[in-house]
Amino acid sequence: MIEIPPFSWEALRTVWIEDPHGSLLILLMGFFVTGACALVGVFLILRRMALIGDAVSHGVLPGIAIAYLIMGHRSSIGLFIGAGLAALLTVLLIEWVQRSARLKPDAAMGVVFTSMFAGGVLLISLFAGHVDLDADCVLYGEMLLTPLEPPVYLAGLYWGTVPVARMGFIFGGLCLLIVIFYRPLLVATFDPGLARTLGFRPAVIHYGVMTVLATVVVAAFESAGAILVIAMLILPGATALLLFQRLAAVLLAALVCAALATVVGYHLDIWLNTSTAAAIATVSFALFLAVWLTQLAAARLLRG
Amino acid sequence: MTGSYHYLIEPLLGSALLGLAGGLMGGFILVRRLSLLGDTIAHAVLPGVVIGFAWQMEKTASGLFVGALVAGLLAALLTGAIRQTTILKEDTAQGILLGGFYAVGILLLRLVQNAGTGGSTGIEGFLFGQAAALTRADVYVIATVTLAAALLVIVFYRTLLVVSFDAVFAAAIGWSPRLWQSLILFLLALAVVVSLQAVGAVLAPALLIIPPATAALLTKRFPALLVLSSALGLLAGVGGCLLSLTRPGLATGPLIVLCSAACFATAFLVAPQRGVLWQVLRHRGTRRRMLLEHGVKAVFQAWEDRDFAADPIPVAAVRQRFSGSNWQLASSIRHMRQRGWLTLATLPVKPGPPPPEPSLKLSTTGWQHASSVVRKHRLWELYLSHAAAIAPDHVHDDADTIEHILNDEQVTELMARLNHPHHDPHGRWIPQVDSPYPAPRP
Numbered sequence: 001m002i003e004i005p006p007f008s009w010e011a012l013r014t015v016w017i018e019d020p021h022g023s024l025l026i027l028l029m030g031f032f033v034t035g036a037c038a039l040v041g042v043f044l045i046l047r048r049m050a051l052i053g054d055a056v057s058h059g060v061l062p063g064i065a066i067a068y069l070i071m072g073h074r075s076s077i078g079l080f081i082g083a084g085l086a087a088l089l090t091v092l093l094i095e096w097v098q099r100s101a102r103l104k105p106d107a108a109m110g111v112v113f114t115s116m117f118a119g120g121v122l123l124i125s126l127f128a129g130h131v132d133l134d135a136d137c138v139l140y141g142e143m144l145l146t147p148l149e150p151p152v153y154l155a156g157l158y159w160g161t162v163p164v165a166r167m168g169f170i171f172g173g174l175c176l177l178i179v180i181f182y183r184p185l186l187v188a189t190f191d192p193g194l195a196r197t198l199g200f201r202p203a204v205i206h207y208g209v210m211t212v213l214a215t216v217v218v219a220a221f222e223s224a225g226a227i228l229v230i231a232m233l234i235l236p237g238a239t240a241l242l243l244f245q246r247l248a249a250v251l252l253a254a255l256v257c258a259a260l261a262t263v264v265g266y267h268l269d270i271w272l273n274t275s276t277a278a279a280i281a282t283v284s285f286a287l288f289l290a291v292w293l294t295q296l297a298a299a300r301l302l303r304g
Numbered sequence: 305m306t307g308s309y310h311y312l313i314e315p316l317l318g319s320a321l322l323g324l325a326g327g328l329m330g331g332f333i334l335v336r337r338l339s340l341l342g343d344t345i346a347h348a349v350l351p352g353v354v355i356g357f358a359w360q361m362e363k364t365a366s367g368l369f370v371g372a373l374v375a376g377l378l379a380a381l382l383t384g385a386i387r388q389t390t391i392l393k394e395d396t397a398q399g400i401l402l403g404g405f406y407a408v409g410i411l412l413l414r415l416v417q418n419a420g421t422g423g424s425t426g427i428e429g430f431l432f433g434q435a436a437a438l439t440r441a442d443v444y445v446i447a448t449v450t451l452a453a454a455l456l457v458i459v460f461y462r463t464l465l466v467v468s469f470d471a472v473f474a475a476a477i478g479w480s481p482r483l484w485q486s487l488i489l490f491l492l493a494l495a496v497v498v499s500l501q502a503v504g505a506v507l508a509p510a511l512l513i514i515p516p517a518t519a520a521l522l523t524k525r526f527p528a529l530l531v532l533s534s535a536l537g538l539l540a541g542v543g544g545c546l547l548s549l550t551r552p553g554l555a556t557g558p559l560i561v562l563c564s565a566a567c568f569a570t571a572f573l574v575a576p577q578r579g580v581l582w583q584v585l586r587h588r589g590t591r592r593r594m595l596l597e598h599g600v601k602a603v604f605q606a607w608e609d610r611d612f613a614a615d616p617i618p619v620a621a622v623r624q625r626f627s628g629s630n631w632q633l634a635s636s637i638r639h640m641r642q643r644g645w646l647t648l649a650t651l652p653v654k655p656g657p658p659p660p661e662p663s664l665k666l667s668t669t670g671w672q673h674a675s676s677v678v679r680k681h682r683l684w685e686l687y688l689s690h691a692a693a694i695a696p697d698h699v700h701d702d703a704d705t706i707e708h709i710l711n712d713e714q715v716t717e718l719m720a721r722l723n724h725p726h727h728d729p730h731g732r733w734i735p736q737v738d739s740p741y742p743a744p745r746p
Contacts, residue, residue: 003419004415045393045396048393048395048396049395050393050395050396050399051399051402054340054399054403058506097572100572100580101517101521101572101578101580102578103520103521104334104339106337106338106339106395107334107337107513107516107520108517109339109340110340110342110343110512110513110514110517111513111517111565111568114506114509114510114513114514114561114565115510115514115562115568117558118507118510118557118559118562118565119558119565121507121555121557121558122555122559122562125553125555125558126551227403227406227407230399230402230403230406231403232403233403234396234400234403235400235403238392238396238399238400241391241392242390242391242392272415273418274410274411274415275414277407278407278408278410278414279411281404281406281407282408282411284404285400285403285405285407285408288400289404292386292389295390296389
């Protein structure tokens with residue numbers, strides 16, 4: 001039976017009073033992950049590659065499995081490298097298949113990532129039957145563990161715990177990249193032909209976007225899980241695109257959606273006690289549905 | 305003895321039929337560029353599965369099945385609605401439903417697990433699949449779905465064909481594309497939902513995507529694609545299931561997908577015409593021919609610069625006329641020498657005796673090839689500046705490409721159209737088909 005626990009403001013307040021530091025870290029972590037995904041996602045949606053996030057986050061499995069087999073234990077850095085390489089391999093394979101076999105992008109994507117995922121599952125079941133390669137962790141992540149990781153001190157200052165600092169670094173770098181390369185990105189996204197004549201090299205920008213995607217997916221994986229990544233790559237960007245037309249406004253709106261989903265989702269999870277990542281993604285989905293249905297209703301009213 | 309193999313029948317039959325149904329339905333979504341809709345449906349069924357499970361409170365398949373089907377169809381219909389009412393494209397709409405429904409599903413799943421009623425193994429099975437656990441009843445369901453899909457395709461083949469390829473035309477002759485497409489969607493959702501049990505949510509879409517993609521590499525005709533795709537699906541189903549029996553603990557789903565992927569990889573590499581291997585070989589052949597033609601043209605031009613004097617042509621002069629790298633020129637000269645188009649000679653540089661300057665001499669065969677390439681180049685320059693009224697200083701690049709493509713027939717026609725010209729727009733000589741090897745001058 002599905003039981004919904006009773007809602008109480010008291011419980012929410014208690015969490016903040018008892019552990020304000022931990023809550024803040026989780027919220028920050030959530031925002032860095034969802035924000036980074038949202039920013040990359042806007043470009044993926046505009047480039048009609050929305051589902052490549054789904055493909056990449058499934059394609060990393062063999063990389064994780066092989067890294068595990070080589071290292072023999074769950075070391076963070078090994079898994080990070082293995083997953084990163086597998087992610088890039090997925091992207092390159094998709095492109096190769098698409099170009100050489102003249103398949104449509106959706107078919108090429110489907111062929112590559114399902115095959116890679118199957119390979120990963122097989123590797124795990126062949127060589128690591130007894131391993132604690134936790135499917136649960138890969139799928140859903142465990143954001144609530146964020147405050148328990150070792151802290152980071154740099155230049156005498158406290159920078160939060162390791163995952164927060166890492167994800168914050170990636171989020172900050174991503175923002176910086178977008179600000180610096182705003183114009184080439186804008187032109188290459190909407191008019192690759194014009195970008196080429198202006199000397200921007202759309203291919204370089206494309207591979208840049210793919211590399212950033214792989215980095216974000218892999219970095220977000222351990223703490224946030226595949227579900228949050230796949231959902232957050234699309235939902236905030238799609239919501240923002242319903243509301244605004246200018247790219248800068250869309251990017252900002254996507255960030256706002258991500259922040260809103262993180263805050264509301266975290267508290268929803270405190271209430272329901274489920275999975276932080278799934279709660280944030282659910283709120284994000286609800287946000288999209290609300291905007292979409294409101295627009296539909298408004299359009300109907302205006303038409304009379 | 306035969307009795308001990310009985311437990312094999314259900315998984316084998318189930319996998320084979322699933323492969324067949326997936327291949328058949330996959331053909332339709334491949335041509336409509338909806339390949340990943342199967343992926344969307346497979347993930348989006350989760351909330352339905354959980355609600356079906358919670359509602360029924362036990363591990364009978366029917367509750368899960370109905371829930372999955374409803375959620376999957378809802379997601380498929382919602383993607384259509386999002387695409388039609390917003391600026392968002394198909395792939396984004398699919399991603400929204402995939403991520404959103406899956407997140408809601410996990411939320412519900414955790415709520416069920418928290419309620420502590422235990423036994424969520426039925427749900428786990430739906431996520432990761434287990435062909436070995438297929439029961440007789442499951443196989444009946446799978447067989448029914450496969451049969452229904454096959455019958456529908458056979459009976460209404462023409463309608464489905466028209467609706468899939470040209471919805472506007474279908475509407476014009478009075479068939480409702482929406483109705484038929486919904487029917488295809490329904491069958492697709494059915495195919496996904498029945499495969500979940502055997503191969504799981506992540507790999508179920510592979511049954512719908514890989515066999516038709518493989519078939520598309522091998523044929524361009526739609527009926528052949530459907531037959532081939534179904535056959536490949538069947539083959540992968542049987543192969544994967546048999547492979548999984550070779551070692552205990554091997555899951556069937558990944559092996560079915562990997563069998564399928566192996567077929568795809570083979571076709572991808574060696575398919576007639578479209579295989580990557582042939583493409584690479586063809587590409588290499590073309591590149592070598594272009595290199596040769598560029599080289600021989602450079603030799604011609606260098607010689608022309610010297611008014612076709614009898615002396616050997618210094619390689620340095622050829623180098624000036626050659627647009628590639630030194631390495632490319634060396635390789636081009638080597639190949640020309642092997643074909644007997646030219647001979648190498650050395651001639652002493654005028655003031656001091658050594659070192660000798662390398663130079664070469666065009667043979668009669670080389671001359672024929674050279675004048676053919678130059679003829680094509682200059683004819684095309686003339687044609688462009690005459691027929692297309694392009695300024696003479698803009699025609700060179702285009703002619704550089706076309707000189708490798710024109711065939712003899714086209715050259716004859718160009719000659720005729722341009723009244724057998726003797727000079728190109730830059731005023732240079734156009735070698736004729738019968739231009740003799742330049743005679744040694746006194």
